[in-house]
Amino acid sequence: MFKAIKSLIESRASANHYDTSRHLPDHEITELVRLATLAPSAYNFQNWKFIAVRSPRPKRV
Numbered sequence: 001m002f003k004a005i006k007s008l009i010e011s012r013a014s015a016n017h018y019d020t021s022r023h024l025p026d027h028e029i030t031e032l033v034r035l036a037t038l039a040p041s042a043y044n045f046q047n048w049k050f051i052a053v054r055s056p057r058p059k060r061v
Helices: 002-010 026-036
Strands: none
Touching (some): 002 026
16 A cells, blocks of 8 residues: 555655545655655745644544
């Protein structure tokens, strides 16, 4: 599953459906953030903000 997400990010495709019951280990979150920072940003500002939601309640929203 991680390799599939990595491939999607690197190919710049977007995901429209998420499995809110899935838990990602810290090393996978760290790698996803690293990969996300490779994407270009508007005017090359790189003003990223990442939030890893870990508890089930906020994921329901």
